Structures are given as C-alpha cells and as structure tokens.
Amino acid sequence: MTGHKKRRLHILYILPWLAGFLLFRAAPMLYSLVCGFTDFHLFRGITETGLMNYERILTGYESLRAIWLTLKFAFLCVPLKLGAALLTAVLLSKPVRGIRTFRTLYYLPSILGSSVAAAVLWKAMFRDRGLINGILSALHLPVVSWLSEQNPALWVIILLRVWEFGAPMLLFLTALQEIPQELYDAATLDGADGLRRFFRITLPMISPVVFYNTVLAFCAALQEFSAPFVITEGGPRGGTTLISLLLYRSAFTANEMGYACALAWVLFLLSAAISAFFLLLRRKLVFFADEEGTL
Amino acid sequence: MIHLSCSAKVRILWFLLLTVGAAVMVYPLLWLIGATFRSNSELFASAGIFPLHPVFDGWRRAFSDYGGQINLMRALRNTYLIVIPKVVLTLISVTLTAYGFARFQFRGKRLLTALLFSTVFLPQTVLYVPQFMLFHRLGWIDSPAYLPLIVPAAFAGDAVLVIMLMQFFRGIPKAYDEAAALDGCNSLQTLWYVLVPILRPALVSVSILQLLWTFNDYMGPLLYVRTPARYPFSVFVKLSMDADSGFAWNRVLAVCCMAMLPQIILYFVMQRFSAPETGGVKE
Numbered sequence: 001m002t003g004h005k006k007r008r009l010h011i012l013y014i015l016p017w018l019a020g021f022l023l024f025r026a027a028p029m030l031y032s033l034v035c036g037f038t039d040f041h042l043f044r045g046i047t048e049t050g051l052m053n054y055e056r057i058l059t060g061y062e063s064l065r066a067i068w069l070t071l072k073f074a075f076l077c078v079p080l081k082l083g084a085a086l087l088t089a090v091l092l093s094k095p096v097r098g099i100r101t102f103r104t105l106y107y108l109p110s111i112l113g114s115s116v117a118a119a120v121l122w123k124a125m126f127r128d129r130g131l132i133n134g135i136l137s138a139l140h141l142p143v144v145s146w147l148s149e150q151n152p153a154l155w156v157i158i159l160l161r162v163w164e165f166g167a168p169m170l171l172f173l174t175a176l177q178e179i180p181q182e183l184y185d186a187a188t189l190d191g192a193d194g195l196r197r198f199f200r201i202t203l204p205m206i207s208p209v210v211f212y213n214t215v216l217a218f219c220a221a222l223q224e225f226s227a228p229f230v231i232t233e234g235g236p237r238g239g240t241t242l243i244s245l246l247l248y249r250s251a252f253t254a255n256e257m258g259y260a261c262a263l264a265w266v267l268f269l270l271s272a273a274i275s276a277f278f279l280l281l282r283r284k285l286v287f288f289a290d291e292e293g294t295l
Numbered sequence: 296m297i298h299l300s301c302s303a304k305v306r307i308l309w310f311l312l313l314t315v316g317a318a319v320m321v322y323p324l325l326w327l328i329g330a331t332f333r334s335n336s337e338l339f340a341s342a343g344i345f346p347l348h349p350v351f352d353g354w355r356r357a358f359s360d361y362g363g364q365i366n367l368m369r370a371l372r373n374t375y376l377i378v379i380p381k382v383v384l385t386l387i388s389v390t391l392t393a394y395g396f397a398r399f400q401f402r403g404k405r406l407l408t409a410l411l412f413s414t415v416f417l418p419q420t421v422l423y424v425p426q427f428m429l430f431h432r433l434g435w436i437d438s439p440a441y442l443p444l445i446v447p448a449a450f451a452g453d454a455v456l457v458i459m460l461m462q463f464f465r466g467i468p469k470a471y472d473e474a475a476a477l478d479g480c481n482s483l484q485t486l487w488y489v490l491v492p493i494l495r496p497a498l499v500s501v502s503i504l505q506l507l508w509t510f511n512d513y514m515g516p517l518l519y520v521r522t523p524a525r526y527p528f529s530v531f532v533k534l535s536m537d538a539d540s541g542f543a544w545n546r547v548l549a550v551c552c553m554a555m556l557p558q559i560i561l562y563f564v565m566q567r568f569s570a571p572e573t574g575g576v577k578e
Contacts, residue, residue: 016388096306
C-alpha cells in the first residue's frame with residue numbers, strides 16, 4: 001500500500017481549494033469583521049473606530065426596516081415555496097400519465113433562478129398597466145397598483161420566488177420515491193387514512209430533505225437581491241429595501257464601506273442563527289424519530 | 296354515461312389538478328414568447344398567448360445598438376468570454392478537490408471538510424464588500440479578462456459543486472482505484488484514466504450548473520464590470536429595461552427571451568446527458 005510519505009502528498013489535491021478558501025473567503029470575512037468596527041469610507045479613509053456602525057444599525061430606522069423586511073420576506077417566502085414544492089412533489093410521486101412532462105413543466109421556472117430576465121418578466125406582468133391588471137379588469141375585479149404600494153410590492157417579489165419552487169421540489173420527489181411501499185401497505189392495513197399516512201410516514205421519512213431545503217431556502221431568501229433591485233429598486237418608499245439592497249447602496253453608492261461591512265456581518269449572523277436553529281431542531285427531531293421508529 | 300371505477304376517477308382528478316397547476320406555472324413564459332411578437336400598443340391589451348397581428352419589430356430592434364457601445368450579440372459574446380474559462384477552470388479545480396476529499400486521508404481532514412460544508416451556507420452577499428476591496432487593491436476592477444469573476448473558479452470557489460461531485464466519487468467502488476494502482480497508476484493517473492471517464496455524466500452536470508449560474512449572475516458583473524462595451528448579458532437585460540420600459544416593452548421582452556433561451560435549452564441537454572437528479576442542487 002501507499003507509504004506514509006506518499007499519503008501526505010494527497011493533501012495537494014485540495015490545496016487549490018484551501019488557498020482559494022483562505023484568500024477569497026476567510027480573509028475577506030476577517031477583513032470585513034475588522035472593517036465593520038471602523039468608519040472606513042472608500043475615499044475619506046478611516047477617521048474613527050468603535051461600535052458606531054452596529055449602534056447605527058440597531059437604532060437607525062433605515063437598517064431596522066431592512067432587517068424587518070428581510071425577515072418578513074424570508075419567513076413568508078420559504079414556507080410558501082417549500083409548501084408548494086412538497087405538495088407538487090406528492091402529486092407527482094403518484095403514477096400518472098405524462099409524469100415526466102409534468103415534472104419538466106413544474107421545474108422550468110426555477111431554471112431562471114435569480115436571473116434578471118425573470119425579474120423583468122415579473123415587472124412586465126405586475127406593472128400598473130401590465131398583464132395581471134389586464135386580466136383582473138377583464139374579469140371585472142378591482143386592479144391593484146402592485147408596485148407602488150409597499151405590501152403588494154413585497155408580495156410580488158415573494159410570488160416570483162415561490163413560482164421558482166422546482167429545485168426543492170425535485171429533491172422532495174427523490175426522497176419520496178425512496179420511501180419503501182411496505183410502510184404504506186402496513187399503515188393501510190392498520191386503518192390509517194391518507195392524511196395520517198402523510199404525517200406519520202411521509203413527513204418523518206423525508207425530514208432530512210425538509211431540513212436541508214429549509215436551510216438552503218432561508219439562505220437564499222435572506223440574501224435576495226436581484227428581484228427587488230430590478231422590479232422595484234427597493235421602493236416604493238423603501239418598502240422592498242432588503243438588507244442586501246441597503247448593503248449594496250451603502251457600499252457602492254454612498255461608499256460607506258465600514259457601515260456596509262457591519263451590515264454584512266448582521267446578515268451573516270442572522271443567516272447563521274437561522275441555520276443553527278434548524279440544525280439543532282433537526283438533531284432533536286431525528287432523535288425523536290429514531291426512538292419512535294423502533295416499534 | 297361511461298362508468299368509471301373509483302380509482303380511475305381519482306386518477307383523472309389527479310391528472311386535471313396537475314394540468315391546471317402546470318398551465319399556471321408555464322403561462323408567464325408562454326405569454327412572454329407571444330408578447331415579443333406583439334406591437335407595443337397591443338402588448339398588454341389581452342392576456343392571450345398568441346398575438347393577433349404578429350409583428351417583428353420587437354425582435355428586430357432587440358438586436359440593434361444601445362448607445363453605440365453595446366448590443367445583444369456583443370453582450371452574449373461577453374457572457375461567453377466569462378462562461379467558457381470559468382467552466383473549464385471549475386471542472387479542473389472541482390474534480391481535483393472532490394477527489395482529494397472523497398478518496399484520501401490527511402491531517403486535519405475533518406476540520407477542512409467542515410469548512411467546505413460551511414461555505415455552502417455562507418451567504419455570498421456577506422463577501423461582496425470585502426471581496427470588492429480585495430479586487431480593487433489588486434487592480435482587477437473592470438479588467439478586460441473579467442479576472443474577479445473568473446479567477447475564484449480556479450480555486451474551486453463553488454463548494455456545492457465539490458460536495459456534489461464528492462457524492463459521485465463515493466458512489467464508485469474503491470476496487471477501481473486499487474486495480475489501477477496494481478497496474479502501476481499513480482493517484483493522478485487513476486483519476487484521469489479510470490475515474491474521470493466514469494464520472495463523465497456528473498461532470499456534464501457540473502459544467503451546466505456552473506454555466507447557468509454564471510449566465511444568471513448579476514451582482515458580480517454589476518460590481519466588477521464598468522465599461523458598457525464589456526457588459527455581459529445579465530447587465531444588458533437590465534440596461535435594456537431601464538432604457539425602454541414604458542415605451543418598447545416588446546423589445547425588452549425579446550431581450551428577456553434571448554436571455555432565457557440558452558438556459559432552457561441547456562436544461563433539456565442536461566436532462567439528456569448528465570447524471571440524474573442533480574438539477575436541483577442550488578438555485
């Protein structure tokens with residue numbers, strides 16, 4: 001077998017990744033941590049150090065609104081998106097004619113991902129004299145000025161991301177297809193109805209994927225940028241200025257790098273806290289399922 | 296009346312439900328295609344898909360210049376100037392890294408694996424400001440070779456792809472490696488001659504995913520590309536919307552259509568040639 005000396009050389013394979021990790025991720029992260037405690041301005045430099053950025057974030061109206069809107073967006077978007085994904089995956093897991101075509105059609109929107117093109121399409125649909133209002137008025141329903149009122153504007157963005165539920169749907173579908181049929185047969189013999197089978201068998205069996213999808217969807221939602229940037233430009237009156245948008249403006253319009261770094265760290269901590277919460281919850285629930293599973 | 300058994304009724308109901316859902320999902324895309332062939336005055340006038348009086352000025356004008364510096368074909372070319380090197384570098388770096396993690400033991404492997412997985416959950420947004428300052432200091436902003444967008448790919452910057460490929464490496468029995476070693480291959484030769492051919496479908500998936508993400512990426516070019524003549528397609532789409540919305544939506548939507556087309560074609564290519572069930576790794 002390979003000698004000790006040779007074995008050590010195998011670390012060379014991951015060296016490029018490690019170098020990239022240190023140079024493009026770890027170092028910038030640390031740098032931004034330090035920078036967040038200064039008032040670094042791209043042209044004026046540093047004049048002061050201390051906690052003022054964090055103070056400004058935690059007391060400023062603009063930043064608190066951005067944090068609130070980001071959380072509101074994420075906590076509305078993720079359950080709706082995963083709910084739609086799971087429901088469709090359950091529907092698609094049954095043997096139905098043309099199942100492959102259906103799968104493709106449901107997946108199609110999610111290919112567009114965070115692309116600008118999808119956002120522009122959405123803007124064309126939801127503008128004041130756009131497609132959706134055209135349909136509403138044809139049906140004699142009241143039209144809504146989607147993009148010039150704060151709440152509808154946020155919902156328009158949520159709807160765009162919910163529409164793109166194909167990626168988590170595919171993961172759910174794969175997990176659903178791996179559940180052994182015997183479990184359902186046994187439950188049916190015991191007289192369990194459809195709903196009970198779903199909550200007692202399906203959901204526990206796919207719970208790892210549920211957690212994975214949840215964490216991933218939250219990570220994506222918390223850093224949502226292109227949709228509000230393209231569709232509403234953060235408006236109306238700041239109604240869709242999520243953290244990433246405020247961060248972008250602070251850094252690249254106002255050149256307040258220090259403040260932007262502090263905002264980035266707030267976003268990072270929010271994201272880490274939510275991920276950690278779900279990982280802990282998962283550990284608890286998986287343990288729980290193990291206990292129950294040994295009937 | 297035709298008499299149907301209960302299970303057949305359920306099946307028909309199921310089918311109808313799926314059809315309605317699919318129609319709602321695809322309708323915006325079909326409307327978009329139809330709208331590019333409408334005149335601007337009747338673009339939003341009806342919600343149908345097919346234009347009553349098809350016109351082609353949206354498409355024709357989509358290919359004309361914006362401000363003399365940038366047009367659709369040029370933006371497309373710029374995108375491929377980023378995409379092609381990025382995909383090639385990604386393939387090499389991701390394969391080597393995944394191979395190292397999946398097949399070998401070395402000191403600190405547990406810690407390094409944890410770091411690798413943690414980067415998946417690290418929001419990229421957090422890194423934009425410090426990375427921008429790094430590239431600014433390196434003098435890479437607005438570089439004609441798109442260095443800030445491409446170079447990180449040489450260092451396996453997309454951890455998700457590494458993790459995905461690691462799963463595929465694990466799916467290949469170690470017996471292959473051992474047989475190759477007996478035949479006198481060193482580990483690099485084993486990778487190249489034995490494992491890479493087996494992994495080909497997975498590598499197609501990696502390339503297509505990277506291609507799609509790069510094509511869609513907006514924040515990167517927004518920060519690092521300043522000269523309009525170098526704008527890639529994603530920035531061009533936004534530019535065309537800002538220039539035209541309110542006047543020439545058919546032109547804007549035709550540009551949009553051109554942006555979506557490669558992605559949708561690639562998706563079907565991917566379904567045909569790549570490893571199954573890798574389409575949903577990341578959005």
